[in-house]
Amino acid sequence: MKIAMIGAGGWGTAMMIELAGRNNDLIMYCRNPDRAEEIRKTRENGEYLPGAHIPEKIRITSDLEEAVEGAGCVIICTPSHVVEEMAARLKPWLMKDAVVVCASKGLADNEGHRLSEGITKEVAGITDKIVALSGPNHAEEVGIGLPCATVAASAVPEAVQIVQDLYMSPVFRVYRSDDIRGVEYGGALKNIMALACGVLDGIGLGDNCRAALMTRGLVEMTRFGVHFGAQMTTFFGLSGMGDLVCTCTSIHSRNHRAGMMMAKGMTADEISKSTNMVVEGIRTARLVHEIALREHIDMPITEEVCHLIKGDHNAREALEILMTRAKKAESETY
Structure with a gap:
């Protein structure tokens, strides 16, 4: 063939x-x-x-x-x-x-x-x-x-x-x-979380914080996908958790590198111009945030990534907002 x-x-x-x-x-x-x-x-x-x-x-x-x-x-x-x-x-x-x-x-x-x-x-x-x-x-x-x-x-x-x-x-x-929905949503949304992990690593917040961010990031990815008809279990597989782990921790991840640049104060435009490769997470974060607001999907990490992209918040401000959100149970309905 x-x-x-x-x-x-x-x-x-x-x-x-x-x-x-x-x-x-x-x-x-x-x-x-x-x-x-x-x-x-x-x-x-x-x-x-x-x-x-x-x-x-x-x-x-x-x-x-x-x-x-x-x-x-x-x-x-x-x-x-x-x-x-x-x-x-x-x-x-x-x-x-x-x-x-x-x-x-x-x-x-x-x-x-x-x-x-x-x-x-x-x-x-x-x-x-x-x-x-x-x-x-x-x-x-x-x-x-x-x-x-x-x-x-x-x-x-x-x-x-x-x-x-x-x-x-x-x-x-x-x-x-x-489950083509879940596989595609997982592959798209993990890039947002890779940006966030890059910012985290860029300001030296450590392994504990990264693990928490990735875990809660997976919750957001699943919540979004299930809202649009994806199967929850797909996000615990290779296209969800697997890709999330890989792109949030690897030296090869262009989205993680972009997050580290963002932590240093570079704008989204400056980051895009600095590489010959497309940083998909920047575009995806903007799209997903708009959809989440319209569909009333709770996605706090994505929201803060968008604030960072737009320059509304710096990394420390975004961290404080996420860490001081209202108390809630870990287990919740997606």
Whole structure:
């Protein structure tokens, strides 16, 4: 089966390297022709995943038609805000009943729509085999073959099974789920908590505080997801707790790094301009906070992250507000 990767960032590149272990017909789309040519020649994505070798069997193209046409599996791995647009662009060449995998993490808009919903809308009538892939999977480790696990979710069981068959290897284990809502919300909301943990570490608040923040952050993530129809148990799995632990504690986490920059007084705009990678947590925090206010979902950590992003509060003020909230029981209805 031909597999097309739409997006040549770090994660897209790492997935292609992993997929090359068991698949032969692979092509990666890079929208920048000059960068595509550089990757072809050097067999390395020096901008986004330096040090990871890209096997010769992986073709590199800047032609979207060449990438998509005839592909039985198309993986979209772009920044969240362009996922739906990319689905619309590839539609003319998408094969009937192809599996479309969303490997991006984030929300589609301030209505709470998930990325897979935008893809589904754009490819309606061509395929309903839409899969969300999410979990604790840093590109820097996947690209050099370190072992990890992830979860693939879809309303179409056959689509998930195809993704398992394509991806599974001795170093990449794929679990399946029918709760695509929970898997996508977990992957999106954990980035907000990673920002908060970065701020916490940036001002040196220690392990106890980080553990408390991550635990209560998981409560917020679950509360939000369940409100929109997700299964509570999904948030205790790889796409919830697993990804939360990984992105809140790792040196590879760009959201955690952004939080540390925020603790030093950098603005959201300054942070975004300082990196060639998208800090999804900043956009997601703004979207989720707006939704939470409208839907009356209690999300105090998310609220304070938004205050930090806007510059309304500094890190110490945000901490005091969270620590002095009204007394309550730990166990509560989500």
